[in-house]
Amino acid sequence: MIDLPAFRNALLEHFDRTRRSLPWRSERTPYRVMVSEFMLQQTRVETVIPYYERWLRRFPGWGALAEAGEDEVLRAWVGLGYYRRARNLHSAARMVREEYGGRLPEDPEALRGLPGVGEYTAGAVASIAFGRAVPAVDGNVRRVLCRLFDLEAPTAGRLREEAAALVDPGRPGDFNEALMELGATVCTPGTPGCGVCPVREWCGARVAGTVGQRPARRPRREVRRVGYVVVVVVERSAGVGEPRGPARSPRAAGNPPSAVTLVRKRPATGLLAGMWEFPSLELADDGKPGHLGLAAAATRLLGDLGVHARPATPLHPVRHAFTHLRATYHPVICFPARPHPLPPPYAPPTPACATTPRGSRPATPVPHPTPLTIPPPVGDTAPDHPPSPTWIPLADLDDLALPAAQRKIAARLRTWLRDNPRQACG
């Protein structure tokens, strides 16, 4: 039987003495608490800190976030992964603005009605931001509770009941954070620091000698391996595709001044929804190119896209781990065919090194009447299938919400262009 007042005092005293200094603990507005809780889902504290600080500079409150476009929000999240969180937080901001007059609701049930807010997040926000005496059971708290009560594989409901009985009505937010912090820093999965644990005298697993078995390991989720061919269609003709605006910035360094490449936005649902990518095609379940071969697969994808280009050079593959998926991207540099067969909205001029159909060089480059079209401003929704690809100056790629693997592909492309200055003509 746990002596509740003594247990709470011991835990909170330890928390007050040892708590980590984290940016979201300095000023606890509901908005800041909510942002930190979204970012911390499945992501380590150290990783989140710089993103959190940048995010607050860019979107200091509900209004700024609700006003922002989806692309801008996703771009600010690039590198944190699990992009659905960014989309949900963005949608939640709009609901807060439109349905709650710009104020986050205090009630856990109302909070649960917001996109991306589950039982845990509702409890954490309600207790930390509004002082509601409700539990918040994340992975760390689950482990602590399983050990405290010597439970092998309890249901979520059972754990919520135990946590609800423990929570300190006087300082519920601090109490919940103290339990989380205990799990993160003392009651860790591998070798918990029972010797320095402030609640060891109430710990059932320590008494029973079952700490190492609590909680029981969950069966590993099956991970699928998938390969993708990625067509990196590049054109670096002189005189077109200059970076937009004040693009002579340091980020333009390393980009051939007039190179353009083909990108498209992913569908509004599914993996990496709403992000940008070099067009890709799934190859095989084992992550390898399969019987088609990379060049043939790239040719097929180019045909599907309606892009007249030829696969030229494979780049080094890029690997990326998603929760249930291990993806291997096989980028292939492709050169647009001649003359001017590219689809709208952009067709480049014939470069000086292009050949006529008979194989002789034209005397002068032929300027194309169609100006380069930058991807149009992106609305809040993308269709459920990938829209047509569009051209973008290489120097502007960093302005897009490109996921980590796509950024690596872009880096490989830039390196290749730098190392092969004469090989970018079709």
Ligand code: SF4
């Ligand atoms: S005594 Fe050990 S197992 Fe029990 S709660 Fe503390 S750290 Fe965890």
